[in-house]
Amino acid sequence: MLADKDQNSTPLTELGEFDLIKALTERIQLRDPSTRKGVGDDAAVLHFEDADTLVSTDLLVEGVHFNLAYTPLEHLGYKAVVVNLSDIYAMNAQASQILVSLGVSNRFTLEAIEALYAGIRMAGRHYNIDVVGGDTTSSASGLLIGVTAVGYAKREEVVYRKGTKPMDLLVVSGDLGAAYLGLQILERENEVFKVNPHTQPDLSPYAYLLERQLKPEARQDIPPRLAKLGVKPTAMIDISDGLSSEILHLCDQSDVGARLYEDKIPLDPQAIRAAEELNLNPITAALNGGEDYELLFTLKAQDYDKIKDHPNLSVIGHIAEKDKGAYLISRDGGAIPLQAQGWDALKSGQGKKAGKAE
Amino acid sequence: MLADKDQNSTPLTELGEFDLIKALTERIQLRDPSTRKGVGDDAAVLHFEDADTLVSTDLLVEGVHFNLAYTPLEHLGYKAVVVNLSDIYAMNAQASQILVSLGVSNRFTLEAIEALYAGIRMAGRHYNIDVVGGDTTSSASGLLIGVTAVGYAKREEVVYRKGTKPMDLLVVSGDLGAAYLGLQILERENEVFKVNPHTQPDLSPYAYLLERQLKPEARQDIPPRLAKLGVKPTAMIDISDGLSSEILHLCDQSDVGARLYEDKIPLDPQAIRAAEELNLNPITAALNGGEDYELLFTLKAQDYDKIKDHPNLSVIGHIAEKDKGAYLISRDGGAIPLQAQGWDALKSGQGKKAGKAE
Numbered sequence: 001m002l003a004d005k006d007q008n009s010t011p012l013t014e015l016g017e018f019d020l021i022k023a024l025t026e027r028i029q030l031r032d033p034s035t036r037k038g039v040g041d042d043a044a045v046l047h048f049e050d051a052d053t054l055v056s057t058d059l060l061v062e063g064v065h066f067n068l069a070y071t072p073l074e075h076l077g078y079k080a081v082v083v084n085l086s087d088i089y090a091m092n093a094q095a096s097q098i099l100v101s102l103g104v105s106n107r108f109t110l111e112a113i114e115a116l117y118a119g120i121r122m123a124g125r126h127y128n129i130d131v132v133g134g135d136t137t138s139s140a141s142g143l144l145i146g147v148t149a150v151g152y153a154k155r156e157e158v159v160y161r162k163g164t165k166p167m168d169l170l171v172v173s174g175d176l177g178a179a180y181l182g183l184q185i186l187e188r189e190n191e192v193f194k195v196n197p198h199t200q201p202d203l204s205p206y207a208y209l210l211e212r213q214l215k216p217e218a219r220q221d222i223p224p225r226l227a228k229l230g231v232k233p234t235a236m237i238d239i240s241d242g243l244s245s246e247i248l249h250l251c252d253q254s255d256v257g258a259r260l261y262e263d264k265i266p267l268d269p270q271a272i273r274a275a276e277e278l279n280l281n282p283i284t285a286a287l288n289g290g291e292d293y294e295l296l297f298t299l300k301a302q303d304y305d306k307i308k309d310h311p312n313l314s315v316i317g318h319i320a321e322k323d324k325g326a327y328l329i330s331r332d333g334g335a336i337p338l339q340a341q342g343w344d345a346l347k348s349g350q351g352k353k354a355g356k357a358e
Numbered sequence: 359m360l361a362d363k364d365q366n367s368t369p370l371t372e373l374g375e376f377d378l379i380k381a382l383t384e385r386i387q388l389r390d391p392s393t394r395k396g397v398g399d400d401a402a403v404l405h406f407e408d409a410d411t412l413v414s415t416d417l418l419v420e421g422v423h424f425n426l427a428y429t430p431l432e433h434l435g436y437k438a439v440v441v442n443l444s445d446i447y448a449m450n451a452q453a454s455q456i457l458v459s460l461g462v463s464n465r466f467t468l469e470a471i472e473a474l475y476a477g478i479r480m481a482g483r484h485y486n487i488d489v490v491g492g493d494t495t496s497s498a499s500g501l502l503i504g505v506t507a508v509g510y511a512k513r514e515e516v517v518y519r520k521g522t523k524p525m526d527l528l529v530v531s532g533d534l535g536a537a538y539l540g541l542q543i544l545e546r547e548n549e550v551f552k553v554n555p556h557t558q559p560d561l562s563p564y565a566y567l568l569e570r571q572l573k574p575e576a577r578q579d580i581p582p583r584l585a586k587l588g589v590k591p592t593a594m595i596d597i598s599d600g601l602s603s604e605i606l607h608l609c610d611q612s613d614v615g616a617r618l619y620e621d622k623i624p625l626d627p628q629a630i631r632a633a634e635e636l637n638l639n640p641i642t643a644a645l646n647g648g649e650d651y652e653l654l655f656t657l658k659a660q661d662y663d664k665i666k667d668h669p670n671l672s673v674i675g676h677i678a679e680k681d682k683g684a685y686l687i688s689r690d691g692g693a694i695p696l697q698a699q700g701w702d703a704l705k706s707g708q709g710k711k712a713g714k715a716e
Contacts, residue, residue: 036410041520041611042414042446042448042519042596043414043445043449043509044412044413045410045449046411046412047411052394053405054401054402055455055491055508056400056401056402056457057415057459057491057506058459059460059502060495061495061502064496065495086400087400087401090400091403097413101415101504103417134415135415135417137417137419138419138422139419139422140419140420140421140422140499140500141500142498142499144417144461146417148413148457148506155394155405160395160399161398161399161400237400253399
């Protein structure tokens with residue numbers, strides 16, 4: 001995939017840094033009216049009339065956050081953008097621009113980097129955001145992708161992790177655990193492939209899980225949907241490290257406790273089946289797997305009627321007084337303390353949970 | 359330095375990602391009134407009243423942009439910030455915030471990363487900017503530093519690479535070539551050290567050159583100084599890749615040519631002496647060395663009187679019609695085409711010119 005012997009492949013050593021940047025950026029189109037100047041100067045110039053500016057950044061490292069053995073480069077580029085946009089949407093804001101830094105080694109061809117950039121541009125089109133800058137450099141070993149996302153919101157619209165109060169409802173969009181289970185399937189098939197490269201696995205029963213892992217989407221739709229329903233979250237965060245960890249972040253920053261009900265956690269039927277096959281508990285995948293990029297937020301209890309019938313939103317618990325702690329209430333009524341067992345690159349060792357981006 | 363056997367050293371494996379982020383960010387102070395929310399949420403929240411937002415990002419990779427054999431970690435942290443701020447000042451703007459992503463391997467101790475962060479905080483204090491976000495992750499091999507700088511300027515104040523016209527004056531701040539010569543001295547001493555680790559070199563004759571290489575400063579002072587002198591540049595860029603390359607960028611984006619006069623290029627006496635000792639041409643160091651982080655800009659000819667006596671500014675040439683090309687006029691009157699021989703990580707091979715950041 002990387003060092004393909006295709007006649008049309010161009011080694012990066014034949015190009016200079018400026019030529020590579022030119023090849024990657026010449027197809028960029030600007031869409032957002034807040035972009036005054038994109039790629040091509042010392043800095044991008046943006047203008048947000050009467051709004052707050054939001055900025056978030058992430059660094060993705062090969063062998064830690066992704067494994068190129070089973071990650072197509074277009075998907076990787078797309079995902080690198082999506083995980084950053086998710087942070088902007090989690091502030092109840094709209095994303096408008098990204099800057100992309102790449103570190104590439106000579107084992108990559110121009111065509112490989114163009115495939116990565118095609119994924120980045122595809123995400124730009126899908127989410128209607130502009131690629132306005134970045135940096136391209138060499139890397140001694142693996143592929144590095146740094147993405148900075150910029151967005152905007154009116155001051156009174158911005159929602160923080162802090163702000164929820166006891167009795168608020170705990171709500172999540174979509175379903176959870178599928179991305180982690182997709183990763184387990186990919187790693188299992190990768191092991192099989194190493195033993196027998198001629199295997200052609202039938203991955204169709206896992207299509208949804210693989211898409212959640214390889215080409216996740218960020219919940220751009222949630223902030224405007226909530227506005228249309230007439231509700232404003234009291235606190236919000238995106239689910240990158242798993243539901244447990246994110247609930248604990250909200251509790252920590254808002255100085256509260258929480259009750260999460262096991263039987264309310266939304267799971268896709270494919271996730272339940274795959275978990276059974278892999279001998280895993282799908283609830284554990286939802287709590288600790290991460291990478292779902294759904295939004296977790298809290299609402300005033302009186303807003304319940306406004307969202308209760310919404311097919312994309314699930315009420316999964318409520319906020320409690322701080323001294324009540326943060327617990328999962330199991331189906332049999334037991335109370336289990338929530339723990340941040342989310343992904344931890346520094347503790348868990350490299351590559352152990354490759355595929356995870358924060 | 360990295361894996362020191364000090365009793366007080368803390369392996370990163372003892373800390374989780376959240377603990378490391380907490381240890382690094384708890385001493386951060388916010389200074390800029392445009393920062394509404396810094397570290398600790400999904401995104402930083404900023405507000406620039408009535409101004410444009412400027413954003414620039416860079417990725418620094420160990421073995422490509424820096425060599426830890428002779429780069430103290432505090433200096434590295436400081437420099438990583440400075441090279442990004444320089445991009446904001448090059449837009450005639452003020453920098454206000456940075457976001458810092460780190461990729462660290464287990465060979466680093468907490469104390470090593472804290473030293474790096476101490477340099478980052480020191481730059482924050484010196485330039486009066488806030489550290490408002492970032493990402494910390496593990497890296498399979500070397501140290502990675504991604505910095506995103508944010509700044510602001512009124513729309514009419516922003517200066518682009520495009521905008522200069524024939525007959526405009528070509529002006530540079532400070533002096534050139536010293537950072538590159540400092541790097542040559544460091545690499546020479548590093549080779550000596552490898553042969554005989556007990557050598558204690560006397561580096562005092564090179565103090566200015568080493569400071570320019572290891573702890574450069576960005577020209578935050580130039581935009582307000584020019585405003586005070588009543589002049590606005592017609593185009594501007596910072597000198598990261600060498601004077602030749604930056605003049606060609608201005609020519610390319612403004613669709614013009616240029617004349618640069620060899621005898622006008624500002625050189626420090628220490629740079630001239632070191633170049634002689636190293637058997638290098640100091641003009642070549644100025645043209646192609648890079649990393650000076652001075653500002654190169656153009657002014658209307660009628661502004662000459664306003665800046666001619668300024669000790670920090672040198673008029674080094676002028677802009678010409680595009681069909682006249684871009685040439686260095688040597689002391690003997692010869693015309694040599696300017697060439698972008700700036701640093702190129704992809705072509706030159708890794709580490710060949712380690713120390714360079716764009």
